[in-house]
Amino acid sequence: MEKFEVTIIGAGIVGLALAARLAPKLKAELLLVEQQEGFGRETSSRNSEVVHAGIYYPENSLKARLCVTGRRQIYKLCQDHDIACQRLGKIIVATSTDEEKYLADLLKRGRENGVEELKMLSSGESQTLEPQVKAQAALLSPVTGIVDSHNLMRLFQNQTKTAGTTIAFHTGITAIRPLHPGFRLECTGPDQDKFSFSSKIVINCAGLNAARLSRLAGILTPPIHYAKGSYFSYSGSSPLAHLVYPAPPTGGHGLGIHATIDLGGRLRFGPDLEYCDEPDYTVNADRRPHFAAAIKRYLPGLDENRLVPDMAGIRPRLQGPDDPFTDFIIREETPETPGFINLLGIESPGLTAAPAIADEVTALLDL
Numbered sequence: 570m571e572k573f574e575v576t577i578i579g580a581g582i583v584g585l586a587l588a589a590r591l592a593p594k595l596k597a598e599l600l601l602v603e604q605q606e607g608f609g610r611e612t613s614s615r616n617s618e619v620v621h622a623g624i625y626y627p628e629n630s631l632k633a634r635l636c637v638t639g640r641r642q643i644y645k646l647c648q649d650h651d652i653a654c655q656r657l658g659k660i661i662v663a664t665s666t667d668e669e670k671y672l673a674d675l676l677k678r679g680r681e682n683g684v685e686e687l688k689m690l691s692s693g694e695s696q697t698l699e700p701q702v703k704a705q706a707a708l709l710s711p712v713t714g715i716v717d718s719h720n721l722m723r724l725f726q727n728q729t730k731t732a733g734t735t736i737a738f739h740t741g742i743t744a745i746r747p748l749h750p751g752f753r754l755e756c757t758g759p760d761q762d763k764f765s766f767s768s769k770i771v772i773n774c775a776g777l778n779a780a781r782l783s784r785l786a787g788i789l790t791p792p793i794h795y796a797k798g799s800y801f802s803y804s805g806s807s808p809l810a811h812l813v814y815p816a817p818p819t820g821g822h823g824l825g826i827h828a829t830i831d832l833g834g835r836l837r838f839g840p841d842l843e844y845c846d847e848p849d850y851t852v853n854a855d856r857r858p859h860f861a862a863a864i865k866r867y868l869p870g871l872d873e874n875r876l877v878p879d880m881a882g883i884r885p886r887l888q889g890p891d892d893p894f895t896d897f898i899i900r901e902e903t904p905e906t907p908g909f910i911n912l913l914g915i916e917s918p919g920l921t922a923a924p925a926i927a928d929e930v931t932a933l934l935d936l
């Protein structure tokens with residue numbers, strides 16, 4: 570039976586960033602396994618591609634720390650490897666006195682988290698920046714940006730392969746048996762062929778499927794909820810030059826239906842938040858009035874006839890509909906199952922945080 574030192578399950582942005590980090594040391598002793606025919610076919614290609622600053626999350630949480638560090642790493646990677654990104658900047662908009670107070674709290678929290686250059690804007694300053702946006706006040710984050718996440722993943726893939734590590738696509742893990750020490754993994758290959766191999770360490774980066782994979786190894790985890798987020802694109806030219814977010818709903822349930830601009834200059838609104846039982850990527854056109862109402866609070870001149878159903882992504886959330894904030898879980902499952910590392914609930918800002926998550930996991934390994 571073939572043997573590996575480390576197996577990473579899942580070639581989304583997180584598994585790829587981790588593979589690129591470990592491959593130069595482990596070379597052919599590392600394996601990256603992915604059930605789809607290519608990288609980033611699930612949540613990593615169904616998101617806003619925003620490089621978040623790290624404002625929203627509680628101080629000292631993994632989300633705060635890894636977002637701030639990951640953002641700096643992503644901008645450096647883009648510069649060094651000629652990957653498209655733009656620091657467009659973002660404004661978070663208050664449309665009431667309560668929301669204005671909330672922005673003051675966000676400013677304080679963002680600064681505690683180490684976010685640079687944050688600035689409170691008056692209504693007039695906000696209007697100079699974004700004439701179409703109605704704001705009583707706004708919080709400006711100049712370091713927030715957008716990135717070509719596909720090419721970032723391609724870079725991690727190339728770095729992994731160049732170091733001599735195999736990425737096995739079309740290979741789904743179907744069983745994991747702890748051997749104490751190590752694990753035996755069974756999988757189904759591209760031709761529905763079944764085979765198995767062993768690995769001293771297994772790192773579960775399986776996104777929406779992570780809790781199920783953990784259970785395969787006999788490790789129970791908190792449930793992962795599927796929290797769907799749909800987008801509507803805005804046809805024609807964009808009236809906005811920055812990313813524009815409303816003051817977020819209370820309780821950490823999403824960031825509110827916001828405006829993002831992609832690298833082609835296309836404006837999109839979303840994602841909203843709907844918990845669902847099974848992954849379902851259809852966008853319900855009936856949600857247009859709901860989107861229009863939310864957007865018009867900060868963009869009153871919106872022509873809702875230009876809203877076109879676009880795509881949807883699904884957040885792997887540990888936070889259920891009535892739960893308070895939950896952080897990422899990144900841990901080795903000791904003492905029961907040493908060598909098994911779980912990454913759970915890697916929702917936003919998981920794209921931004923990916924390189925820092927790779928460092929965090931590497932620090933757990935005794936290589």
Ligand SMILES: Cc1cc2nc3c(=O)[nH]c(=O)nc-3n(C[C@H](O)[C@H](O)[C@H](O)COP(=O)(O)OP(=O)(O)OC[C@H]3O[C@@H](n4cnc5c(N)ncnc54)[C@H](O)[C@@H]3O)c2cc1C
Pocket residue numbers: 578579580581582583584585602603604605608609610611612613614615616617618619620621740741742743774775776777778782797798799840881882883884885915916917918919920921922
């Ligand atoms: C609507 C939405 C908007 C978002 N916007 C942003 C944003 O703007 N900025 C930001 O920083 N983050 C954002 N995020 C979060 C970000 O997209 C995710 O945190 C990130 O993509 C997670 O990457 P991942 O590698 O953990 O998961 P995934 O991309 O889901 O990768 C997991 C991989 O595991 C594979 N897998 C599963 N089971 C098996 C198996 N049995 N065998 C083999 N392979 C398996 C899957 O096929 C998949 O490719 C957003 C998320 C959503 C849903």
